[in-house]
Each structure stands twice: as C-alpha cells, then as structure tokens.
Amino acid sequence: MTTSLDRVVTTLGHREPDRVPVFLLTTMHGAKTLGLSIRDYFARAEHVTEGQLRLLARYRGDCLYPFFHASLEVEAFGGETMFIDDGPPNAGEPVVRDPSAIDTLEPPRVADCPGLARVLTTIAALKARVGDTVPIVGVVISPFSLPVMQMGFEAYLDLLYNDPDRVARLMAVNHAFCVEWANAQLTAGATGICYFDPVSSITCVPRARYLETGQPVAKRTLARIAGPTATHLASGRAAGIVGDLADTGTAVIGVSCHEDPAALKAEAAGRVALLGNLNGVAMRTWSPTEAEAEVKRVIAAAGSGGGFILSDTHGEIPWQVPDEVLLAIRDAVDRWGCYPLDWVDGDRGPEPAS
Numbered sequence: 001m002t003t004s005l006d007r008v009v010t011t012l013g014h015r016e017p018d019r020v021p022v023f024l025l026t027t028m029h030g031a032k033t034l035g036l037s038i039r040d041y042f043a044r045a046e047h048v049t050e051g052q053l054r055l056l057a058r059y060r061g062d063c064l065y066p067f068f069h070a071s072l073e074v075e076a077f078g079g080e081t082m083f084i085d086d087g088p089p090n091a092g093e094p095v096v097r098d099p100s101a102i103d104t105l106e107p108p109r110v111a112d113c114p115g116l117a118r119v120l121t122t123i124a125a126l127k128a129r130v131g132d133t134v135p136i137v138g139v140v141i142s143p144f145s146l147p148v149m150q151m152g153f154e155a156y157l158d159l160l161y162n163d164p165d166r167v168a169r170l171m172a173v174n175h176a177f178c179v180e181w182a183n184a185q186l187t188a189g190a191t192g193i194c195y196f197d198p199v200s201s202i203t204c205v206p207r208a209r210y211l212e213t214g215q216p217v218a219k220r221t222l223a224r225i226a227g228p229t230a231t232h233l234a235s236g237r238a239a240g241i242v243g244d245l246a247d248t249g250t251a252v253i254g255v256s257c258h259e260d261p262a263a264l265k266a267e268a269a270g271r272v273a274l275l276g277n278l279n280g281v282a283m284r285t286w287s288p289t290e291a292e293a294e295v296k297r298v299i300a301a302a303g304s305g306g307g308f309i310l311s312d313t314h315g316e317i318p319w320q321v322p323d324e325v326l327l328a329i330r331d332a333v334d335r336w337g338c339y340p341l342d343w344v345d346g347d348r349g350p351e352p353a354s
Contacts, residue, residue: 003133004062005191012251014270014307020299020337023137023275023311024061024326027068028088028319030054038319039083042068045121052126056134059330062309064130066122067139067316070196072115074149076108076177086319096151099159102166107177110184120188127189135192138185142197143174143221144214160213171217182225192228195221195250196315201236203256210241218248230254230275235314238264246272257313261302273307278329280312284320288328295332300344303337310337
C-alpha cells in the first residue's frame with residue numbers, strides 16, 4: 001500500500017506516484033472539530049494534535065501541518081499575539097520600534113519560548129501516532145521575511161534600501177534563530193520544513209534586490225537546516241525567479257494562484273517541485289462543482305510527470321472555507337489526479353458531475 005510519505009517522496013523525485021499528492025493546509029479548522037475558539041485551540045498542544053489527526057482522517061490529505069501561527073516567532077522575540085474569532089492570529093505591535101534596537105537584538109533560545117515548546121510537543125505527539133507514513137511539515141519564517149512582523153513592512157523596506165549594515169545584523173540574528181527553530185522541529189519529528197519567505201517574491205521586491213539579499217540569506221540558512229525544505233512565497237509571485245529559488249537548495253516552491261501553473265512547471269524544468277495553487281480566498285464561496293473544476297484545471301496544467309503537490313496558494317486555508325468545499329477538493333483529486341493522467345492528453349474521461 002502506498003503511504004502519503006511514499007507518494008510525496010516519489011513526486012519530489014519528479015516521478016509519477018499513484019496520484020497527485022494533496023496538502024490541505026488547514027490550521028484553524030482543527031478548532032472547529034473540537035468546538036473551541038481559535039485562542040483556546042492554540043493554547044494547548046493536545047488540542048492541535050487531536051485537531052490535526054481529525055482533519056487528516058476527515059479530508060484524507062497527504063500531510064500533517066502542526067503550524068500554529070506565525071506570530072509565535074514574534075512572541076519568541078518578546079512580542080504579543082492578537083487573536084480574532086474567525087481568522088489567523090497575528091503579531092501585535094512591532095518589537096523593533098527603532099532601527100537602533102537592532103544593534104543590541106539577540107536571537108531567542110527556542111527552549112525559553114513556551115509557544116514554540118507547544119509546537120514541538122505537537123510534532124512529537126503526531127510523529128508517535130503516524131510514524132513514517134505521513135509527512136509532518138514544520139514551519140519557519142525566513143530571516144529575510146520575519147522583519148515584516150518584527151518592525152512593520154514600511155520600516156523594514158526602508159531599512160532594506162537604506163541601512164545595509166543593520167540589515168546584515170538583523171539577518172544574522174534571525175538566521176541563528178531560524179536555524180535553531182527549524183532543527184528543533186526536525187529533531188521533534190518533523191519530516192521537512194516549510195520556509196515561508198514572501199518578501200523574496202517578485203510581488204515584494206524586484207529580482208535584482210532578491211539576488212542581492214533574500215537569495216544569499218536563503219542559501220546560508222537552508223544549508224544549515226538538517227532536513228528537506230520547501231520555500232513558500234505565501235501568495236507571492238515566483239515567475240522569473242523559479243530557477244533562482246531552486247539555486248538556494250530548496251526542494252519545493254509554493255506558488256501563487258495568480259500565475260499560470262503550466263508556465264511555472266516549465267520554468268522549474270525538473271529542478272524543483274511546485275506546490276499550489278488553488279485560490280484560498282475564492283475557495284470560501286466555491287460550490288463543490290467549482291472546487292472540482294479548479295482541481296481539474298490545476299492538475300491538467302502541472303500534474304504530468306510528477307513534481308507537483310496540489311494545495312492552496314497561501315499556505316493556510318481560511319477559516320471561512322466550508323467543509324463541503326474541502327471534501328469536494330479531496331474527492332476531485334481521487335477523480336482527476338490518479339496517474340497516468342490520460343485525460344490530459346486527449347482522453348478527457350467523464351465530465352465532472354454537475
């Protein structure tokens with residue numbers, strides 16, 4: 001019997017497994033399964049462990065995703081998390097309110113951070129339950145993108161263009177933290193690490209700036225992470241830098257729903273796998289028929305030859321996406337994602353149900 005881990009490893013080798021792997025990156029939906037608020041759900045590792053296992057059984061995806069929320073990394077630096085009732089927790093006020101604070105900023109120790117400890121406990125518990133059958137995806141925010149939460153987007157961009165010495169020091173601090181945090185998750189049982197790096201996308205910085213800044217940071221950081229990595233641009237665009245991203249050593253790129261998956265697959269040229277690119281925001285209002293049509297469209301564009309994992313575009317499915325849509329996505333993968341994809345080459349098979 002093919003396991004989810006087998007399926008993913010095969011497709012990352014740019015070969016065709018039994019079907020296209022699907023990563024339904026549901027984080028907050030676990031709270032729904034337990035009847036908890038988002039705040040209460042993320043307050044205990046036991047809640048997230050049980051929520052992830054229930055979501056795996058319900059939606060039959062190919063990974064477990066013990067990502068709590070990005071603001072945990074800001075909490076590690078002394079920041080706060082803001083909770084709302086129907087959306088992801090977010091970082092509060094910047095912890096770096098003046099660029100001069102970077103001069104004395106030090107990387108936090110993972111062992112000293114209660115929020116990070118909850119994630120590690122969750123990963124270890126999931127590993128004990130699934131062993132090597134299902135990939136467990138750990139998450140870090142890249143040293144190059146974390147400053148958006150540490151100091152605010154505008155202040156960071158100003159620093160990026162006008163104060164290279166402080167940028168270098170901030171990157172060194174964040175690099176040390178990112179490497180320790182990633183490797184702690186791998187030690188706890190994570191199969192690989194999702195390296196969220198939206199600032200490196202061409203949506204945020206021109207390619208030339210990325211090659212001078214984000215790419216060298218990624219090369220240094222990924223080289224010290226003791227496991228496979230996937231670079232996720234969190235809805236940012238990748239066209240024109242797919243090869244540059246591959247040069248960092250990453251195995252997967254999470255790509256935007258606003259780009260052509262067939263063109264991105266051609267640009268990847270077998271060097272790096274793609275993950276995406278269903279529109280999570282639009283997903284909130286899809287009918288099951290629309291969900292099936294979108295799955296079919298994306299698989300037709302990028303599924304042939306392996307090297308593709310179906311997922312949402314952002315790396316976190318919104319709270320408002322209904323159960324029936326997630327089930328329809330998963331059912332559509334069974335219908336249209338089984339290899340060989342003969343229907344893509346002309347024998348299109350039965351039409352989707354109306």
